[in-house]
Amino acid sequence: MKQNQVKFAFFLDLQSAYKTLLRNKIRSFLTILGIIIGVGSVIATISIGQGASKAIQNSINSLGSNMLIVLPGSSSLGGIKTGFGVLPTLTLNDTYAIRKLPAVKTDSGNLGMNQQVIWRGNNWSTFVVGANSTFTEIRDWPVAKGTFFTHQQVVSAANVAVIGNTAATELFGLINPIGHIVIIHNVPFTIIGLLSVKGFNAFGQDQDDTVVIPITTMLEKIAGTTWVHAIAVSAKTSKDTSLAQSEITALLRQRHHIPLHKPDDFFVRNLTELAATANSSANTFTILLASIAAVSLLVGGIGIMNIMLVSVTERTKEIGIRMAIGAKKSDILKQFLIESSVLSLFGGMLGIGLGFGISSAISAFSPLKTIVTTEPIIISLVFSLCVGIFFGFYPAFKASRMNPVEALRYE
Amino acid sequence: MDDYGTKNGNIPLIRLENIGMIYKIGDISYEVLKGINMTIEKGEFVSIMGASGSGKSTLMNILGCLDKPTSGSYFLEGRDVSGLTSDELAEIRNKKIGFVFQGFNLIQRLSILENVMLPLYYAGLHSKDSEKMALSSLKLVDLYDKGNKFPNQISGGEQQRVAIARAIVNDAPIIMADEPTGNLDSVRGADVMKFFKKINEEKGATIILVSHDKNVANYGRRLITVKDGIIISSDTIDAGV
Numbered sequence: 001m002k003q004n005q006v007k008f009a010f011f012l013d014l015q016s017a018y019k020t021l022l023r024n025k026i027r028s029f030l031t032i033l034g035i036i037i038g039v040g041s042v043i044a045t046i047s048i049g050q051g052a053s054k055a056i057q058n059s060i061n062s063l064g065s066n067m068l069i070v071l072p073g074s075s076s077l078g079g080i081k082t083g084f085g086v087l088p089t090l091t092l093n094d095t096y097a098i099r100k101l102p103a104v105k106t107d108s109g110n111l112g113m114n115q116q117v118i119w120r121g122n123n124w125s126t127f128v129v130g131a132n133s134t135f136t137e138i139r140d141w142p143v144a145k146g147t148f149f150t151h152q153q154v155v156s157a158a159n160v161a162v163i164g165n166t167a168a169t170e171l172f173g174l175i176n177p178i179g180h181i182v183i184i185h186n187v188p189f190t191i192i193g194l195l196s197v198k199g200f201n202a203f204g205q206d207q208d209d210t211v212v213i214p215i216t217t218m219l220e221k222i223a224g225t226t227w228v229h230a231i232a233v234s235a236k237t238s239k240d241t242s243l244a245q246s247e248i249t250a251l252l253r254q255r256h257h258i259p260l261h262k263p264d265d266f267f268v269r270n271l272t273e274l275a276a277t278a279n280s281s282a283n284t285f286t287i288l289l290a291s292i293a294a295v296s297l298l299v300g301g302i303g304i305m306n307i308m309l310v311s312v313t314e315r316t317k318e319i320g321i322r323m324a325i326g327a328k329k330s331d332i333l334k335q336f337l338i339e340s341s342v343l344s345l346f347g348g349m350l351g352i353g354l355g356f357g358i359s360s361a362i363s364a365f366s367p368l369k370t371i372v373t374t375e376p377i378i379i380s381l382v383f384s385l386c387v388g389i390f391f392g393f394y395p396a397f398k399a400s401r402m403n404p405v406e407a408l409r410y411e
Numbered sequence: 412m413d414d415y416g417t418k419n420g421n422i423p424l425i426r427l428e429n430i431g432m433i434y435k436i437g438d439i440s441y442e443v444l445k446g447i448n449m450t451i452e453k454g455e456f457v458s459i460m461g462a463s464g465s466g467k468s469t470l471m472n473i474l475g476c477l478d479k480p481t482s483g484s485y486f487l488e489g490r491d492v493s494g495l496t497s498d499e500l501a502e503i504r505n506k507k508i509g510f511v512f513q514g515f516n517l518i519q520r521l522s523i524l525e526n527v528m529l530p531l532y533y534a535g536l537h538s539k540d541s542e543k544m545a546l547s548s549l550k551l552v553d554l555y556d557k558g559n560k561f562p563n564q565i566s567g568g569e570q571q572r573v574a575i576a577r578a579i580v581n582d583a584p585i586i587m588a589d590e591p592t593g594n595l596d597s598v599r600g601a602d603v604m605k606f607f608k609k610i611n612e613e614k615g616a617t618i619i620l621v622s623h624d625k626n627v628a629n630y631g632r633r634l635i636t637v638k639d640g641i642i643i644s645s646d647t648i649d650a651g652v
């Protein structure tokens with residue numbers, strides 16, 4: 001019974017605060033505009049940041065786990081060249097040697113280039129990758145239909161191909177591509193498998209727009225070279241990545257007969273590390289933006305304080321009346337605190353709506369898929385409530401300390 | 412001391428002993444009340460008259476526990492209230508005293524019913540009962556059907572009756588009215604005074620009334636005259652209006 005009364009009283013307090021604020025709709029709205037914008041931008045920036053993190057995370061996952069990549073050329077000279085202009089340092093035999101290292105689970109030499117793929121009258125330019133039979137394992141990318149090519153097929157430089165989903169759709173439409181023969185660079189290839197759907201990578205490239213063929217076939221029949229673009233390496237565990245890195249460096253220096261005082265003619269990149277760095281800088285950026293947005297929440301709080309002070313002065317007479325009929329200091333304090341809290345909480349809710357709006361607009365009109373999670377919503381609500389209580393306290397305190405006689409005399 | 416009438420050794424409802432009130436404005440002090448002694452018994456209807464600026468409202472504020480005197484003692488039902496904290500005084504105002512002011516002093520934002528319920532709310536009553544109490548209070552001043560209206564939708568006389576309903580809703584033993592008819596014409600004023608008389612006679616509430624108008628003051632049964640911060644006379648009023 002008593003408990004019920006307390007609950008009911010609180011409901012009444014809320015209701016009366018709500019009514020009071022509704023009487024001055026425009027003023028109430030302007031008062032909470034700062035909070036709305038503050039919360040809205042906090043939610044929106046965090047959703048962007050989380051979307052970016054997720055995209056980075058996805059691209060780490062789409063690379064395969066514990067992935068290292070060995071590229072030709074020295075890191076000081078800056079990376080690889082595309083097309084046929086491959087720096088001649090890495091060979092397929094390097095690939096097989098790396099595979100025997102203790103910290104390495106498996107690896108695959110890679111050479112990729114854009115090529116026209118032709119099936120009957122259809123013509124599609126796609127990214128043709130030469131890889132080892134270990135490709136599916138390293139990239140965590142199983143086939144959806146058919147099979148991937150075997151090590152035997154790599155050794156014999158067989159004319160077989162596994163096609164990505166986008167390339168398959170473009171060339172074959174709804175027809176099952178398996179068993180059909182396509183022409184790449186005047187060489188016929190039998191499609192033996194269809195890769196599962198992988199989606200876009202962090203740079204917005206469609207990873208499914210590809211055809212994978214044995215690296216040997218690629219080198220001999222299409223590229224006409226013995227040099228590979230890159231060697232993708234999968235370390236045994238995530239802890240082994242740096243060990244694998246040093247093992248690979250030592251092995252390749254030995255195989256390439258590089259004297260001690262000469263720099264490497266290749267470099268090893270730890271992709272997981274790279275992605276983690278990118279992820280953490282995305283996080284830092286999000287935190288920075290969100291804190292700037294949070295400042296506008298504080299400014300919004302000052303707006304609330306300002307209007308509450310005006311409201312207390314305007315309602316001096318009312319405060320006098322309430323005191324005359326028995327309101328205690330705490331009653332008056334409570335009344336105004338509830339008003340400012342309702343204001344700011346309402347602002348927080350509208351702000352969440354705004355944040356949702358902004359982040360879905362970004363999702364709709366840009367390649368970035370924003371993610372709104374519950375955490376920032378709850379934190380913003382709690383934060384705006386705190387802003388309301390904090391900035392509402394001084395005006396409410398002022399109201400509660402009024403002298404009833406003087407307050408009653410106020411006109 | 413007994414000039415001011417302590418009857419039969421009973422504890423009087425109100426006893427003021429040598430109440431003084433000094434206002435300081437800058438370096439100058441104004442002695443507004445200069446040693447007020449008086450006793451009011453339960454159920455009395457006391458009218459206070461006096462020239463403008465004589466200190467009537469100041470005295471009412473002290474009697475109503477809205478203000479504290481600078482000197483002297485105030486016993487309410489035998490309890491010295493001159494030293495109480497503002498929250499303790501608020502509780503006394505809530506439980507023991509109902510106010511009716513010259514300017515009606517209703518909260519414009521709240522409906523008539525909500526205005527009348529407000530003292531109950533501060534008394535910690537929030538149940539359906541409090542609505543019933545407020546309605547029966549409104550019935551007493553013939554405004555039972557006006558509960559859903561707002562103060563600016565009813566006449567001044569009706570507003571003052573709402574103020575009376577609000578003053579009595581808590582069954583306060585003391586009703587204080589400072590110029591309750593000051594903003595009303597004589598017809599409406601008489602109408603309002605009828606209800607003070609009614610609650611005095613039917614509910615036994617003690618009424619302390621300040622008025623400039625002799626006709627209004629004559630509703631009371633005792634007339635106290637204040638001049639320059641002291642009581643110069645206290646007489647029984649024999650005949651009604």
Ligand SMILES: Nc1ncnc2c1ncn2[C@@H]1O[C@H](COP(=O)(O)OP(=O)(O)OP(=O)(O)O)[C@@H](O)[C@H]1O
Pocket residue numbers: 434435436441443461462463464465466467468469470
């Ligand atoms: N807060 C205050 N500060 C300073 N002086 C005050 C204050 N309140 C009242 N006074 C002074 O005290 C004197 C008595 O005031 P009070 O309001 O009690 O008179 P009153 O008898 O009610 O007059 P009226 O009939 O005009 O209402 C006046 O001279 C007034 O100026």
Ligand SMILES: [Mg+2]
Pocket residue numbers: 467468469589
């Ligand atoms: Mg006065």
